[in-house]
Amino acid sequence: MKSILKIALGIIAALGGFLDIGDIVFTTQAGALYRYDLLWAVALGTVGIAVYAEMCGRVAAVTGRPVFDTIRMRMGFGLGLVALVASTFVNVLTVAAELGGLAIVLQLLFDAEFSLFVVLASIGLVIVVALLPFGGIERIFGYCGLLMLVFVATAIHQGPDWGEVGRGFVPSLSDSKLYLYFVVGVFAAALMPYEVHFYSSGAVEEGWDESNLRENRLNAIVGYALGGLLACTLVVVSGFLFHPVGVNPADLGTAALPAQGAFGETGLLLALGGILFCVGGAAIDSSFSASYNLAQFLGWEWGRYRGPRKAPRFTVSWLLFLFLAMLIVLTGINPVEITEYSVVLAVVALPLTYFPILMIAGDRSFMGEHANGRISSTLGWVYFTVIVTLAITAIPLLLMTNGGGG
């Protein structure tokens, strides 16, 4: 019983940061615009991240090395450098989006100036990271992010036509460019590169070895299923409430309104709290990813577990990335816009993120008996094909739909 509880807690901790501002923005808007039609894309993205996160965790557990650590060896210096620059650019933009999201939620909770909350949120993150060990950081955001379950209760309370919800899981394409833009957005939001980089570096931070392989598989299957369920729920509650009246939830606060509709002020507070911790966790994950990648590419010492004394360059780069992201938000660009750009640009970086993972996880000289089996390898290649297709279409769609503005 105790071990089940321990595993469950581990899964929830790993879940922190799965739902980030990108997921929240894209799923809520997808629901408002297309009701339940895009649920299949959410499900598709969830299986994709689960497949690749499992590979990353397995590589980290077996070899003690996160995936970005091996990128130069597998892709060469030049292409590795391109992957580093692209992922750093997207990561900093993502941190900016998450910081902006944090500030919006704080502003809704405590009425004051937006830019004040951007600065306070950044300082808050530095304090959390300075005071807590790696596991503690993960747990705080993971456990408190469970407040998002209020959206599951909201969906049940709303009582939508479940048959219609079910039909949303049947893939359908349309020639509407805006619809395709949302397919790409919802899918990519689930597969943001920082998630796998953070997950596998986190496994090294926690000293995983082969005895953690079962935990890794459970995290990937059960954890991401729970995350996917929450993402689907956001589509459903938004589709139920906003689609019939034609509301476009252009800001983050609107995402919390369905919970208010169902449970009044308590619902609203729970929803905002859930969003706060999810987005806060994602801010940490994405900023850590930026520094993990830089340090791993250059061969520096890295990791929260080493502490700032033993890994000074890693720590300084983390602070600089956070500061840079803060400056981006302070320019006054709408955080929801930053989010959309970070997600769509991430799509272009996705092949560079996922190809090395597929290579290294399937390499028997490196992984021995734990190399990809038939299922992982098939799923991996199927998803890689999807990712490449989306990467090619993402930028034209972004331009043609005017950034999802129609």
Add this chain to the structure above:
Amino acid sequence: MRGEGEILVVHRLLDEQILDSDGKRCGRVDDIELQGSPPRITALLVGEGLYPRRMPKRLRGLARKLAGPERWGANALRVPWEKVDEIDAALHLCCKAEELGLGEGDDPERWMVKRLPWN
């Protein structure tokens, strides 16, 4: 592995992470020095000064101008092959990083690192 035997140089050695005898991460194999015929590995080369020549041919000139050894005094250190202890999932040295001048950027005694508020 040391000295004897064969190794897939590009697959398992080039760009590999280097750990010293304390398990400290202290750079990557940025290049490899070969000598004799048939060629044998005599040393690993480490340092930012080697980055320009790792770039695709057409970008090398530009890279050297931006970040070449002349410009930043970027270093290129030599790690004699005898100092390599073992290669498993990473490359382990049989001595401390400081002995070879590796990992200086993370050295708490270095003046820039020394001035960080937590040191």
